[in-house]
Amino acid sequence: MIRSEVDALRAAMVRAPLDPAWAPFEAAMLVRTAARPGICRSPGTRPTVHHPRPETWAGEPGLLAEFDTDAAAQRLVSTLAAIAPSAAVDSGYQGGRHRYEIHRVTVAPEAGAQVQEVLTRSASAGATALRTVAVVPAGSAAPTAASRRRRELVxxxxxxxxxxxxxxxxRGGPDGLAVRVGDPWSASTLLRAADLLRVPVRAVRRPGGQLLTVDGRTALGALVHVVTGGTGAPVAARVGLVG
Incomplete structure (x- = not known):
């Protein structure tokens, strides 16, 4: 995927419908899959390469996460609306000779510990739901099972x-994409989610974590469709996944 395609996909994901029941889980995944606060990426590097910087988040109890794109920060604020309406994005540039964007998502310092506790519980609830998926048998019209299946896809x-x-x-090849995940829990959760979405993913250990790669037009098209909430047809067309 080239830069314009990545930008189009990010914009579509930010606009994707948000399920209020599972918004805290998405927020937890945003925080956990991001580099730990105190690490950011420079614009001249590949998206999966992280660079440490001297600043740390010690003494900043209201800091939840730092991103190198405004899209990720804005989506986190949206997912936190019900549990942390005071969440805000503070954007700027850091670095010396090689400057980079940084977008910090913060809440009121006195609310930081409580928000982190909610995110921890939400992460556990989402992972448990993915592990206990209910498969709807072929031809079954059981509404309860179908409803659970929809929930788990969400x-x-x-x-x-x-x-x-x-x-x-x-980049994950000419017709693919990749993400580098440093947190083992997040990597295993994403692999389980990919199985549920029927999207084949290759996992390879790399320094600092695992590289998860989605290859092929069919797999990439399916993933684009679900992460954009079914609104990704223009993105898929732009990436060349549909005619």
């Missing part, structure tokens, strides 16, 4: 949307 899509916004998408 959760799986939220996991991948968060990862793609926070740490990707990077």
């Amino acid at each position: 959760i799986a899509a939220a996991a991948w949307r968060a990862a793609l916004l926070a740490v990707g998408p990077g």
